[in-house]
Amino acid sequence: MDEKSEIIDVHHHIVPKEYVKSLSDEGVKKAIGVNFPGWNANKALKIMNKYGISKSILSISAPGVYFKDKNLELAKMLSRQTNDTCIGLINDHPDRFGAFATLPLPDIDAALEELEYAFDELKLDGVVLLTNYDGYYLGDSRFDKLFIELNRRKAVVFIHPATPPGFEESNLGFPEAMMDVCFDTTRTVFSMIVNGVTKKYPDIRFILSHAGGTVPYTAARLSVLSSLFEGLGGVAPYIADGANLFTHLIPKLRENFPDQLNLYLNFKENMPDGPEVYLKRFYYDTALSASPHAFACLQTLVDTSQIIFGSDYVWATEPAVPTTIKGIREYKGFNANDISDIMSDNALKLFPRFKK
Numbered sequence: 001m002d003e004k005s006e007i008i009d010v011h012h013h014i015v016p017k018e019y020v021k022s023l024s025d026e027g028v029k030k031a032i033g034v035n036f037p038g039w040n041a042n043k044a045l046k047i048m049n050k051y052g053i054s055k056s057i058l059s060i061s062a063p064g065v066y067f068k069d070k071n072l073e074l075a076k077m078l079s080r081q082t083n084d085t086c087i088g089l090i091n092d093h094p095d096r097f098g099a100f101a102t103l104p105l106p107d108i109d110a111a112l113e114e115l116e117y118a119f120d121e122l123k124l125d126g127v128v129l130l131t132n133y134d135g136y137y138l139g140d141s142r143f144d145k146l147f148i149e150l151n152r153r154k155a156v157v158f159i160h161p162a163t164p165p166g167f168e169e170s171n172l173g174f175p176e177a178m179m180d181v182c183f184d185t186t187r188t189v190f191s192m193i194v195n196g197v198t199k200k201y202p203d204i205r206f207i208l209s210h211a212g213g214t215v216p217y218t219a220a221r222l223s224v225l226s227s228l229f230e231g232l233g234g235v236a237p238y239i240a241d242g243a244n245l246f247t248h249l250i251p252k253l254r255e256n257f258p259d260q261l262n263l264y265l266n267f268k269e270n271m272p273d274g275p276e277v278y279l280k281r282f283y284y285d286t287a288l289s290a291s292p293h294a295f296a297c298l299q300t301l302v303d304t305s306q307i308i309f310g311s312d313y314v315w316a317t318e319p320a321v322p323t324t325i326k327g328i329r330e331y332k333g334f335n336a337n338d339i340s341d342i343m344s345d346n347a348l349k350l351f352p353r354f355k356k
Contacts, residue, residue, distance in 0.1 A: 006340075016085050017081060031061060051321050064160040080117075100158045103146075128160055132164070138188045156207065159207065211307075223228055283350070287307055
């Protein structure tokens, strides 16, 4: 590896053999429609050296550790096993690896317990969350207790897409990894913004996979909807605001509001300055997205301070690594400082322990 190399990969997956065996024993043979790839530290380090990646932040990918028809104890066991595997790799290669902790969601109490272990004992670098659990996206209030703790710790949270609910009923003929994962990232981001996660927990640093999925392209739809609600005429806004006053006295009253009324109130309460304020706070990784088309769209939403290098290795095979690096370096919209920011400097702000 070139001594001057400073690429930091925030999207590098491990696939421990024990994890694959445990899933196979439960009948889980694929992840987001793709067979499990092989991974080992020696091969990973060779590829990192070959392409000038100085450090990688490890995580497991979908399907994660929770399976709806399985006992939650399996999720707890797999989370602990994965986190212990990660710290073993970090201890063996402290200058090369960091890791995002795996949590046994949707069991919130168990997730909080594992979070304490991963952060306070193992000193891992953040957590990885999937876009949905049982079809509930991250903006759902059932995750509030977890976000309160992540916000208190000013945690870095890497959001990785999962299989969208209902995908098995489609007849597309190709795996969800091909494109549906991008839509699931978009769903969870809009869920978080509309339901106030990004407003209530401003100290969490979120990283979105694959340049945010389709977030940059569809950002305007959320802005337009926001403006439509703001422009409601007649007495409708006054009735809605009046009804909302009663919810401060009787919180459960809100549960009986019509969906459209709740949506209006969510937009007003959780996006007072519009959705783009919050969209600009996310970090967007480059995994499988280092093309002029994706970058041109992403740059309409954020500047390069929010773009961060990710390869998606090992699920993305070795050729994806140099393709991503080349895509960043040859994009005409980035200057030398932009490239340096994306390759490492932005990551160092999130993971200062990697500074020399």
